Amino acid sequence: MMAQVSPLGILLGFTFIAALGSFFYWTLHVPPTSPLPIARVRRSAEARVKILVPLGEALPPEGAVELACHWETGKERELVLVYVVVVPYILSLDAPMPERDQAASDALDLANLIAQRHHCPARMYIVRHRGAAAGVLQVARDEQVDAIILEGGEPHTSGEWGRMSIELLRRATCEVIVDQVPIAARPLSLNLPVGSATGT
Numbered sequence: 116m117m118a119q120v121s122p123l124g125i126l127l128g129f130t131f132i133a134a135l136g137s138f139f140y141w142t143l144h145v146p147p148t149s150p151l152p153i154a155r156v157r158r159s160a161e162a163r164v165k166i167l168v169p170l171g172e173a174l175p176p177e178g179a180v181e182l183a184c185h186w187e188t189g190k191e192r193e194l195v196l197v198y199v200v201v202v203p204y205i206l207s208l209d210a211p212m213p214e215r216d217q218a219a220s221d222a223l224d225l226a227n228l229i230a231q232r233h234h235c236p237a238r239m240y241i242v243r244h245r246g247a248a249a250g251v252l253q254v255a256r257d258e259q260v261d262a263i264i265l266e267g268g269e270p271h272t273s274g275e276w277g278r279m280s281i282e283l284l285r286r287a288t289c290e291v292i293v294d295q296v297p298i299a300a301r302p303l304s305l306n307l308p309v310g311s312a313t314g315t
Contacts, residue, residue, distance in 0.1 A: 163191040167260040168226065169251045169279070170198040172218070176226035178294045179266040184233035186264065186292075194237035195258050196226045199250035208243045216241070248282030255289060262290040 166183045170176050176196075183194055198219040202208050223239045230237040244250030255263060265280055283291050 163193060164261045165193045165195060165258060167195040167197060167251070167255050167258065167263045169247070169263065169265055170196060170219075170222045170226060171201075171247055171279075172215075174266045176222055176266070177229065179264050180226045180229040181233075182292070182294050183264045184230060184235045186262070192235050194230050194235050195254065195260055196223055196230070196237050196239045197251060197254045198223050198239075198241050199247045200241060200243045201247050201250075202243050202245060204245060208245075246282075247279045248286070251279065251283060252286060255287060260289055262292060263287055264292045264294060266294050 164187045166186060168176065168179045168183050180194070180196075184192065186192065200212060200215050200219055202210065202212070206212075219241045223241070227237050227239060240254055242250045242254060244253070251263065263283055265283060280291075280293050284293075
């Protein structure tokens, strides 16, 4: 006697086979997902930027700090204010230098006031180093900053601080922005070389 197969049985059989096939396909093709800590780090990096602002004897803080507080609009900004006290090789790194230490403290206090006015949290460091650029780069690596914003200073700035912007542009592993006053906005110098004259 030949068994009869009902349409309902055929339908249930195909449904079971399709469900089983879908299950095996899903188990073999699970899309990769990022671990939770990595996802948090990525969201944090997109939402906040850390900016280092170097300060020094020839680097007034006003322009660079103002620019840092307005850089990357739409993101939370955290400033790292660094004053590098350049110590000559003839002295030990911990040699007493009260005047320079006081100048560093005053400059950092002013820069921090500017940051507070723009509601930008800031951390302050006084670093003693043999070179200005090397001191800034050391803090930039330790803090893993996203950018360095540097006050360009006056055109006649020379020596250690005059070379620092060039060194940072060459060696920094993050973005470097030099805030230089345009030539048209600089005050005119009326100093004339000895022996020069105007008129006839």
